[in-house]
Amino acid sequence: MRIISLSNLYIIICLLFTSMISTTWSQDTYSIQDLANNKGPFIPDYSYAGYHFGEKEIEIPKNITVLEAIDFGVISNDKKDDSRALKKAFKKAHSVEGPVLIQLPKGRIIISEIFYFERSNIILNGYGTGDLGTEIYCPRPLMYLEDPEDLKELREYLVTLGKIQKEKENNISIPFSQYAWSGGMFWTRVPGVRVKSYLQKYNLQPTILGTICSAKRADLIFKTNKNHELKVGDIVEIQWFNKQGENGKLLNELYGNEDLKIGSHHWSYPELPLVRQQVKIEKIKKNIITIKSPLLLNILPEYEVRVIEWKYLEEVGIQNFKITFPFSNYIAHHVEQGYNGIYLTRVFNSWVKNVVIDNADSGVLTEAVANITIQDIVTKGKKKAHYTVQMGGVHNVLVKNLSVYNDSVHPLSFNTFSTKSVYSNCKIFKNPILDQHSGVNHQNLFDNIKVDIHAIGDDTYPLFAGGGAGYWKPSHGSYSTFWNIEVNFLNNTEQKKSIILNGMNDGSNARLIGVWGNRKMTVTYKTDAYVDFGNKKMELIPSLYEYQLDKRMNM
Template identity: 25%
Template sequence: MYNYNKIQIQKGLVAIFNLLAVVAVFAQKEAKIFDDYKKDRSILPDFSYVGYHQGEKNIPNITDYKYFDVTDFGAKPNDGKSDKIAIQFAIDAANKNGSGIVYFPKGRFLVNENGDATNSIISKKSNIIFRGSGSGPGGTELYMKNALPPANPAQMWTVPPLFIFGSGGSDKKIGVVTEAAAIGNLTIKLNTTEGLNPGDWIMLSLLDNNKDLIASELKNYKAEPQWTYLVKKGIDVKVFYQIKKINKETLTLNAPISYTIDPKYKWEVSKFANSEEVGIEDIAFVGNWTEKFVHHRSWKDDSGYTMLNMRRNTNSWIKNCRFTNCSVAATIAQSANISVLNCKIDGNAGHQAINSNGSTNVLIANCVDEASQWHSFGSSHGSMNTVIWKCTYPATTCFESHSSQPRNTLFDEVEGGLMNGRAGGATENMPNHMQGLVLWNYKQTNEPVKDFEFWPPTAVFEWWKIPNPVVVGFTSKGSTFKMEQIGQSESLDKAVVPASLYLAQLKLRLNKFPKWIKELE
């Protein structure tokens, strides 16, 4: 009777505490910046279109595709022999079929042993599911014993990924944009739409070194001479959108324009060569990177064990995967509307975690970097509208912002270190980020920094330049900021409501939360 009563009392106390927590949340006033955003959508970037089918659909549990079990193609788990050729055979068969589930039963499969060809394992088609039997103990492990060789040993980033999920074909130039379009517009007008159909994807691109254009984006900062890409080649934008409908020379898009289009600059439109509906699920990708990592010491440190690259994919996903002892876990390159959910990086520390590279509307959510990669989750190379939501990494690292003009990156309910030495990028490709970096309810876990700078003088530190970030609901052990370097700020010592900017924007657009959000949380 005593134990029963004790349990009931504990349950009652828990219920009371939960109720008080709910009351406290409702008592909190909504952040002013979000209240203002509801009236004026230009105040913040709109992140609500990120992820698989713009966050509007659940990632499907595909069961009706033909199965291509790798063991039927010669792979055998736990036998100490390479399975690399058999895995490629299974992928090729699924590609030829036009769709398929490349399936791995439980066990350890060897994917780059002594004597294996030093090439990537590649899939180039749509509707391919690469599915294991779980990424935890007793599940499916793909083990990479040997690093792949770099294309150029002097260029430490040139090791190819072991797995590439890409696309065949090439882009086809269509025409140029003829009328101005504001951020948030869903339509653009071209000189011709010949060769395009509803459902096609386009690449909308700009490369222009007009000084006024550069100045308009940097705003109160100036480009430095050593930033040769920005100074000589200019503002570089490549974004990917799906066509909803076509009316003569006007395209209506599924997602709004995220960069102001002025036709006096040459905005080109190409038909984008892509694969779609590709899923990578429930697999552990395990490398053999066991040395103490030293940044830029060698190609093996920086990219020797690069596990996975998803490129030229749309409406695709990676979920429930683990990446262990790797240089680079996963890169989403030249893709759009990709969701990366419930993934883990662990084991020995390496170079990069999971990043959006030159992609549009990517969501990386509920992922954890336990390894403390030198660059944790983030964006690079012209990515537009990247959301890092409810991700964590140790106090010993920071997010990635790897130069080459990424824009509109949201770190939303993220927990980890904040330090200026982990963004990444070569001097010629600076700054680390362009406009639109947002820290929303960011919890800094490393030691506090007084007067933290987002744009320090180059003489003080050369590799950390982020113009006018938005910082809202920041919590730490006592860090402060150089306030003149922050574009907008609110509540720099306490979390705000809404807890997630991404979720709040998504609900504002859809008037509800999709089912997958509830399942993820």
């Protein structure tokens, strides 16, 4: 038997540990301009995120029909429920020709029903979030309202899979709530269109418009085998499938060659697309298709990649008011009662703007949306939330100027199937976490983020975290990017010892450019992460998103 000395054992352990994480900053091999211009390690072009690909300002059309909610019986500040009256205004709005705006009155109105946006070109507008603005008060959570038909499959899924939140130390064994990541008092939807697949038996064959032969990642052009149904101006969905099992080449592309444990959902459901991307068709020449925004991944003969019809609403706006819920005690993760503000599904080129959300379980939830902007949002309250503004199943979504004052499990979070989306110029003032949920989320950007942190006793803090179920691991795919993360430590600022910001050991090919603040820091992340410009104030290019957008617009 070979005997290893304690000193040698210590060296071996250290080597194993450092092989798992990156604990030192790179030596600035590339300039910050090189990195922003993609002249170093690959960084995606995020400039296409947001309303109209970031190219158009949000504004109310001049020819819009205005419906005053007070004309339908909505009376503010009378302490009476306004749901029935506001329903009448919504019904009228869905029958009006052309763009329509529902104007809410100043003061507090009370609602206790879900309000659905089921048409394009509709705006819900208040008088702002200040003392003289509009407040929508929701006294009851969604669990006390009628069960939405849209969540029937989710309800069955939660029961079938026995989804239960178990916390032995807290004596908790409670079934998951259907409102943990779905539903809201204001809800966009295309009637009769399924939003998310949970159970295979409900899968329907989509309208296939073509299959793609070959293309390269970041290209704007691809070649189809069939394009008889494609038209210029169409918004369609490209879907990538893994039908090669555990060793499929698509998994290699998503997660690289690192020795990562990949969850079974990546191959157990070969008819489920692993990657989805909504694109706008700009040009068609025979079987050569030009699209507006770059392809997420390579398209190889070994992959099955198809183009399908994508049903959506557009030009839906929710803006200029406050949503308030009564305080309720936090029970446990995943068992939220449904104090959820806004649920966005199946919308494109739409927005949420200038909204304050108080005491929510989740402020804004998303699923199956693309090219929307959510900006100037404030979440606050004494209640601990699940999400603030969450991104799930999204593509090219921009969350801009979000301020988080409340405690939450996932303050900023990219969830399952989120791609090419951006949190930009956001501030977290309480228990910050930059979360990436397992489920093929990749090529997302945390950009120009400021966080306040109370460092824990051993001089570490878990700023970079990954949630989600094991069957969808790893925590994220390739090229997730962190750019200009400013950390403000509220305690122990005089200590000279470097504080460790704990990252993930199961995310691939991350890019961390510019993590800095009022105390020296070290970032721990997997070895294939590119970590650079640490402990340096990012003055030259504070926002990668804005830099990339400005460059593209001025080309």
